[in-house]
Structure formats: structure tokens, C-alpha cells
Amino acid sequence: MEYLVPDNMVDTRLDQFLASVSEVSRTKAVELISLGQIQVNGKNVDKSYRVQALDQITANLELPKTQMLDIPPIEPIKIFYQDQDLVVIDKPKDVAVHASVGWSGATVVAGLKELGIFPATSGAPERQGIVQRLDAGTTGVMVVALSEVAYSRLKNQFRSREVTKLYHALVQGHPDPSEGTIDAPLDRLVGQSHKFAVIAGGKPSVTHYRTLESWAHASLLEVKLETGRTHQIRVHMQAIRHPCVGDALYGADPTLTKRLGLDRQWLHAFEISFIHPITNEPLTFNSSYSEDLAKVLQLLNESY
Helix, strand or coil: EEEEEEEEEEEEECHHHHHHHCCCCHHHHHHHCCCCCEEEEEEECCCCCCCCCCCCCCCCCCCCHCCCCCCCCCCCEEEEEEECEEEEEEEEEEEEECCCCCCEEEEEEHHHCCCCCCCCCCCCCHHHHHHHCCCCEEEEEEECCCCCCHHHHHHHHHHHCCEEEEEEEEEEECCCCCCCCCEEEEEECCEEEEEEEEECCCCCCEEEEEEECCCCCEEEEEEEEECCCCCHHHHHHHHCCCEEECCHCCCHHHHHHHHCCCCCCEEEEEEEEECCCCCCEEEEEECCCCHHHHHHHHHHHCCC
8 A cells, every 4th residue: 555645734744644544553553563564665674764745655564473373371261250341351471361462372362362362453463452562571460452442441541541550570670769750852762662671752651669678689669650651660760770580671781681591571460440340340350479589579579
């Protein structure tokens, strides 16, 4: 499919332009651009490229089918709460929330369908009913919409920051001060669609943290997100030089990771609070640490 740039859209970002002139979401547009399926004047460009009046934009708007797998987890997903409008789950590690390009493992959506639980049909086809996301390597509590009304109202709650999300993160060293706020904009690194960084002009991102417990080489933090950017906690912790333990992508010490027996970042969605989108009842759910995370804390208590 080919697009020309109308006068009123000159100097618009490429991802925003695609979302405006086609049926794809801006998130999917970014994914397509990173895969080289969008070309401007016959060349691949970055999502932040500003389209110009004479540009010829060629777009393949379909994600590669061979890379869009939807596989259920080996073990059934634990359900905290379920009604006709939503389900609250305990997401296991090594499980992505939904199918995406390049991910060949299990997904929450497929796991729910295995249990006979079908998310709402709103949203992009591969992420229907998804109102929030956790990284594949992050465990813990999350909510999925089952009805269309719940999807719309929960999305609005997240967008207006009415949902309270508390995480526990084991980070290297000892943050100073022991309690504080990180206010630093985030965006994707150019040429690395899977990795984010603090970048001037990025999306506003605010993380609050406080230290719960400390050992010789690590600290357990309670983290509250004011915004919900991809990899936000992981990038902000790296930015203050206290990356999450085990987080190889964002600068964790491989020696400490190996010593503690971790194969992922120590990051857990501990609590979520929101208003039921239909009944208006306040709801709060907590998730206990998964076995591998609990074992790390046990090792720290025994060794330090």
C-alpha cells in the first residue's frame, strides 16, 4: 500500500502519520517500522522521521505470520478474581502478555483461552482485551478486560492514572536517597526497537521508590508508577545506576546474577488497585513472590 503526504500532515512523525491514515494503531506502526515493513522513498527510516510533502511511503501493514505465535503456558494461569467483565491473574515468568513479532514463547491471552476465558475483542487483534502489560520476564498481578465496556473504562482508568500499581524490585547497591522520585523521559533507542533509554524529548515518565530492605550488594524497593511506559522501572533504575538484579538488558552485574541463580530481572508486580468498571467497587489484589524470586531473597538473608 502506498501513501502520499497531504499538506496538513507535513512534518508529522512517521508512526503518527501511519496511525492517522491507516487502520493500524500507533504501537503497531512502531513495530512495523522497526521490522522494515514501512519505507520512505524506498528506504527504511526511524519511527521519529518527519514525513515531507513529496515523500512516497510504501507500507506492508501485516505483521509476519511466522513470527506471530500464540502459545499457552505449560502450567495454567492462576486466577485471583473473575466475573463477566474482567479477570485478575498472577502472571508467571517467561510468559508475554500477548503475541508479538519475535516472541516465540507462551502468552497470557493464549493461557486464558485454554481456561475458557476470552478477552474482550476491542484493541488490536493480537492484544484484544489487554489494558496493561508486564514484560515477559516480570511476574505478578495484572487485570484483563473481558467485556467491551470494561475494556473502555479500564483503559480510561489507566490513561487518567487512577489505577495504583505497586512493584517490588531488587536492585543492585543502595539508592541514595533511600526514598525518592525519578522523573526522566523515556523513548526507544534508535535502531534498537526492543530497548529503551532516558532520552530528552521522550515520553514523560515518573517513578516513585522507597527502600524496604538492604543487604551488602542489593536493596529491595517498593516502586510506584505514576506513568506506565514500557520497561519504565528497569530503565529508570539503570539511569540512577542501580539496575534490577538479573537484568542483563539494562546493565545488571552478571557475576551477581549468576551467584543468585537468576535468569531474569528481579521485578514483581506486587499489588494493583482500581475501581471495578461496572460496579464501581474499589478492588485491590496482591501477588506473592514467585519461587525463583523468593529463593533469591532467602539466599541474600543467609549470605549477607
